[in-house]
Structures are given as C-alpha cells and as structure tokens.
Amino acid sequence: MMDYSFEHAAYEKGYTAVCGIDEAGRGPLAGPVYAAAVLLPEGLVIDGLNDSKKLSEKKREALFDVICENALAWGIGFADEKEIDEINILQATYLAMRRAYENMQQKCDYVLVDGNRMPPMPVPGETIVKGDAKSPSIAAASILAKVSRDRVMLEYAKQYPEYQFEKHKGYGTKVHTEALLQYGPSPIHRKTFLKKILG
Numbered sequence: 315m316m317d318y319s320f321e322h323a324a325y326e327k328g329y330t331a332v333c334g335i336d337e338a339g340r341g342p343l344a345g346p347v348y349a350a351a352v353l354l355p356e357g358l359v360i361d362g363l364n365d366s367k368k369l370s371e372k373k374r375e376a377l378f379d380v381i382c383e384n385a386l387a388w389g390i391g392f393a394d395e396k397e398i399d400e401i402n403i404l405q406a407t408y409l410a411m412r413r414a415y416e417n418m419q420q421k422c423d424y425v426l427v428d429g430n431r432m433p434p435m436p437v438p439g440e441t442i443v444k445g446d447a448k449s450p451s452i453a454a455a456s457i458l459a460k461v462s463r464d465r466v467m468l469e470y471a472k473q474y475p476e477y478q479f480e481k482h483k484g485y486g487t488k489v490h491t492e493a494l495l496q497y498g499p500s501p502i503h504r505k506t507f508l509k510k511i512l513g
Contacts, residue, residue: 495512
C-alpha cells in the first residue's frame, strides 16, 4: 500500500522536510551506481507512481518530468565504476545517496531510505524494506535514479557499441557476457565485478 504514512509519522515527530532516497544500478557489471533524493509535498498524488522496476521505460520517462516539476526539492548523485572498484559497491551506493541528498535544492531534516541498511547521513532517518512500493517519496526517488542511470548508459552505448549497453544497461545478460568474452572490458566496466566471468 502506497501512502504518506512514513512521511506523516516523521512530520508528527516535528521534522519539517522528509525526503525519500533510493538507488539504481547496484547489480550491473558496468557503469555508475545512481541515487536520487526527493522531497514531495505531503499528500501529493502522482498518477502511476510506483517502484521503478514495475514501470515501463516510457512510463518512467514521463514520470521523471512530472516528479521534477511537482517535487519541492530533488537531487541526483552517482558513484562511478572506479569508485565502485575502489571502495566496493555498498560504500559506493552510500556515496551516491549522500551526493543525491547534498544536491537537493532544499535541505531535508529526515530521510527515508529504501532497503535495510542506513547510509551515513548528516541527518536522522530510517530504512524501509521495499520502500519503493510503500512510500511515494522513495518511489519517486527510485524513478529519478533509474531514468538518470539508463540515460547515461544509452550515452555509453554510443561510445562502446560492441557491448550493446542500450539493451541491458550494463547488467550481466548473455549478450553482455558474450561481448565481454569477445572484446574484454571497456573503461566503464567494474573490474571487481568481472572476476567470475573473466577469471
């Protein structure tokens, strides 16, 4: 059930700006991990808002603009493949989340984070398992993060056409694995993710 109960509970405690945070791209073999933070006006209904994974690409693209236009504030952050290899994917995800929070036009004083692990944040907050299906703020953040990452992977697809990033966005599909075995890694591949494939 998607409603503002998590946001509302935080406002009841006296917080004044509660944002949702989510990430996209923890699993792929290539490219950055993205995160977004979104502060919505409490009670705002955005038609079709849902966990980004449950929406078509076209629907996500349309919602991206609606969210940016209606949110009180939003921010997008990422950590690239070099940072992922250097500090590991979990820490890089936290870094992307913190950057998304810091890139917001307005600072929030409480964060709702999708998942079960809290990134180090400058403000208090809580984690919500499957939050992208429960909290509109997190669902909105999941869409901004996913669309932003997909767009950058489409740009990489033009630079490195042999990997067909436009089809799989860097995830370890059969097409992607075969390209890796044929061409070796590109500059945007996560070297620490390729050990099982390339040995």
